[in-house]
């Protein structure tokens with residue numbers, strides 16, 4: 001089955017479990033330090049040769065600080081909270097759940113410039129355990145609202161579906177347009193990056209993989 005839905009995004013359980021890292025379940029990342037961002041933005045403006053005190057720029061540091069707080073809100077969110085909302089599918093749920101065209105907006109961690117696009121997400125439930133479609137979108141959102149790489153975003157979504165839903169398989173395709181490519185550097189206007197993550201049966205079973213990738217690509 002295929003659904004189209006409005007967007008949403010999510011956090012890395014895999015990263016949190018790396019040995020040597022303090023567990024972050026209770027602590028979590030610190031709150032955003034808005035005055036510190038403001039001071040840094042003033043510095044950037046001065047460093048590029050602007051006058052941070054000219055009228056048009058006076059409120060810019062505070063605006064940028066609030067924008068960063070929103071863009072990186074996913075650092076303080078756990079996708080597990082959304083994916084914990086599960087219910088049992090009446091028919092047993094042996095069919096794949098597919099959600100296409102989840103719009104996302106993320107920030108490339110190499111340039112702190114946006115990359116935008118759509119995520120297409122599928123999973124094969126175990127024992128009929130499914131979650132709401134909006135929770136899938138929320139999961140994408142939690143991971144997108146962080147300093148991010150498209151490859152990692154794709155993997156984190158797939159790993160969250162496997163880890164939190166105990167899915168038998170997960171497949172994620174992300175299509176992203178990177179402003180760091182579009183507006184500087186190579187200036188490739190229409191370049192679209194496509195990344196794929198396959199887990200469980202979708203990694204191991206060639207026929208299932210082909211079928212799910214066809215659904216995710218809308219074929």
Ligand code: ZN
Nearest residue numbers: 108110111180
């Ligand atoms: Zn970049």
